Amino acid sequence: MESKVVKCSDYEWDSVSHKEYKDDQSCYKGVQRYSLLGTRNDEQALNFETRYFEVETGGYTSFEYHRHPHSVVVIRGMGTVILDNEVCELSLHDVVYIAPNTLHQFHADHGESLGFICTVDRYRDRPTLPDKDKIDDIVESEKVRKKIKI
Structure with missing residues (x-):
């Protein structure tokens, strides 16, 4: 891999196009995904992928879980994240660790877009x-149940 810099201007990266967040558009609202590093042929030496997700105002990611852990760093806006049975407030530069098999969902519910860098293993399971039944087993909080978007 050749070393490089991918320049950014107003949350748009040179030569990085945004994609729909997922194929199934019924499980989320207003989310774009940018694969920044780790997905192109010249970056195969990386064992991880670095991605940027932007959730538009009022939007949310899918409510999901998976076997792999990942990390998130908020770099734009404010919002909330559901982590199993808890709703956590998010603001600029907050860092989130999502442990394996944790139910989670990000919400841009503070009147502005929520943007975050997400790092995951290159080889991982699908969400x-x-x-x-799974929701009933894990989510006891009425506050969380009302927040979940499916």
Whole structure:
């Protein structure tokens, strides 16, 4: 891999196009994904992927879980994240660790877009959308149940 800098201006990176967040558009609202590092042929030496997600005002990511952990750093706006049975407030530069098998969902619910860098292993399992039984087993909080978007 050749060393390089990918320049950014107003949350748009040179030669990095945004993509729909997921193929199934029914499980989220207003989310764009940018694969910044780790997905192109010249970056195969990396064992991870660095991605940027932007959730538009009023939007949310899918409510999901998976076997792999990942980390998130908020670099734009404010919002909330559901982590299993808890709703956590997020603001600029907050860092989130999502442990394996944790139900999670990000919300841009503070009147502005929520943007975050997400780092994951290059080789990982696919996210799973929980069924009603899984949600009932884990989520006891009425506040969380009302917040979940499916």
